[in-house]
Amino acid sequence: MDIHVLITGAGPTGLTLALDLHRRGVPFRIVDAAPAPFAGSRGKGLQPRSMEVLHDLGVIEPVLASGRLDLKMRAYRGREVVREWDVHEGRHPTVERPYARTMLIPQFRVEQVLREAFPQPVEYGKPLTSFTQDDSGVTAVVGGETVRAKYLVGCDGGKSFVRKQLGVSFVGETHEDQRMLIGDLRISGLDRDHWHQWGGGTDRWLALCPLPGTDLFQFQANGDGDPSPELYREIIRDRTGRDDLVVHDATWTSLYRTNIRMVDRFRVGRVFLAGDAAHVHSPAGAQGMNTGIQDAYNLGWKLAMETLLDTYEAERKPVAEWLLGMTTALMMSGQAFERRGDETLQLSLSYRTTDGEGLQPGDRMPDGITDQGRIFDLLRGPDFVTLDFPGGPVLVRPDGYVAAIGRSAVDAYFGANPVTQLHHRRIAARTAA
Template sequence: MDTQVLIIGAGPTGLTLALDLARRGVGFRIVDASPAPFAGSRGKGLQPRSMEVFHDLGVIENVLAAGRFHLTMRAYDGREVLREWDVHEGRHPTVERPYASTMLIPQFRVEQILRDALPAGTVEYGTPLTSFFQDDDGVTAVIGSQTVRAKYLVGCDGGKSFVRKRLGVQFVGETHEDQRMLVGDVRVSGLDRDHWHSWGGRADQWLALCPLPGTELFQFQASGVGEPSLELYRQIVRERTGLDDVVVHDATWMSLYRTNIRMVDRFRVGRVFLAGDAAHVHSPAGAQGMNTGIQDAYNLGWKLAMETLLDSYEAERKPVAQWLLGMTTAIMMSGNPFERRGDETLQLSLSYRTEDGPGLRAGDRMPDGITDQGRIFDLLRGPGFVTLDLPDGPVLVRPDGYVAAIGRSAIDAYFGANPVTQLHHHRVAAGAAA
């Protein structure tokens, strides 16, 4: 084998998987057809659960330094402010939920932070996948001008995924041709950077300009059709704001978004896996796409290292994708995509439970807390399983921060069924969690 895992696509999903495999000592290559890193914002909302993932991966400090919480929404009629509100009002960090609300951070900055955490030159740009086939022992792929042999291949190559199409996996769902949105990253004068600005009482006259933290850019979002161009964006801003002093100067990225609501019928075919937008696309409402891809990768990484639980990847992530499509569609169809949303959008309540019941159960996210040994999330940080000896009994936590088993007999049964010869099993004696 030339490598253990071949990752196709270097967006947030592929980079998260690469970083997770790197800390496990699993050999991988990550390639991307684009000649350079993606330069647009596209996704710009990072959910609390993704921040918890980045805490474990050791990049949370850089992420928090590059983003912003609680940006106030402001709706206008021309220059008149009609309303101000905070979508996440009242959501503040707690001991169990240290990251309590969605953070604004452009996708290109998330990618940069993940990329910088890898050794320089790890991502091979300008290296398209042009063919692959698999057999019982591995996958043979042609990337660029090379033929590579890998034990597994993971398609993280977006909504137009070559991997998915080559596999012949169905992308089930629908395209809403009547729901289109012009998006882009623009430089604008005449607006402050302390509000997310919006105009337009009708859906077909809607415009929003959101400052992107850590940059001089605003993300432009507007209902409309036509080929994206600087002149079109300037025209929309002039007409919908009615203001002469709000001026679009230039754009670093522009795109026309069509609403697609689709997901695959399979996340795995033999030794090939699909993750992120290659497996599910949906309405942008609720800021879920980038986050769900990050968590697809986080669920898959430790299983690729362990190899004995790979079938559980689809079993756990497919229901999440189904829920995601329904939830984001409901938000979009509500007509109020910027209103306060339920906690489900924070992705902290997502669970892999196989049984119902009150309290913490196997399959639930392990909450943070303070013990006499330190912070739980810091005790869990790292690539291995962790046993927390809590006052109510021992809890075995999986490498992705979800509870594997509760109680000594259940933990022994888990390890009996799932040998962890490739992962470290740590025992942490912890006092009462706060």
């Protein structure tokens, strides 16, 4: 066997999985058909739950240094400012929720941080062209080379080659009448302290969002046509009524069509699907990059331990179903840029199988302060962790979700999943007053 895991697709999903496997010492290769890293912003919202994931993976510091949490929306009529608002007004960090609001950060910067966190290079210009699987592994042809791996994970986007070769259905619909022109532009004449918007009707909406850490604005406008700087200049001039906004150049342009689709299976034998290869949806609410990151975070430790692999689909498929419904409703409401509900922060997502009050197995473990230190710091790393509180132990999975609460439940969990005992730490933690 050449490697344990072959990852195809080096976007946020594939890179998160690669970093998680790297810290576990699991042999992998990550390949991408593109000749170089993707240079466009595409996604630009990082949710609090994803920041918690990146905290655990040890890369939250460069992410926080590259993004922005306090950008207000500003609506115009021509040059006149008609409204300003904060979609996260009133949300502030707490002990249990240290990351309280969505961070604006271009997707290419998130990818760069993840790439730089593990020494093994992404293999660009290496398309996956075929694969077969048997009882012991997957044989794949990558860039003309035959590779043997125990598992293959398709993180190769909405047009996923892996998904198509598996014959997995991508159920849903494409809204051909809902198209958006997007791109990254250099523009002078606008401040970088607001997310600027004009219009709001079905054919007059325009938004220009400064991308933190760059000199770019992300351009968004409903409409059609061949994406180009010339077209974007015309739209800006027409919809703002201003001639002082100068588009100097564009580093990336694209035409987006609304797709709302998801797979009927996340796993076929030794092959898994994650991120956009498994689900695509409306961009409303900034969920896509984040859900892919969390797909990878759920799958990584299970691939490393080679246990509980069936729970990947059982846990992530309901999240994808909820996601498609939530983002579609947000898009149809016409309120995508109004105050956001807690559901978009992804902090309340749970893998519960039973109901109950208070913290339950399947819930996200909240942060907190103990005599041993901050809970998120105690949990950082690739292991299961038992926090021995005075009121009883709480067993936390490697992805930060509660596995069991109480001595008998913890013992039963390890009894049912003995491999997990090999990746376990115990910490006596008395909560600080």
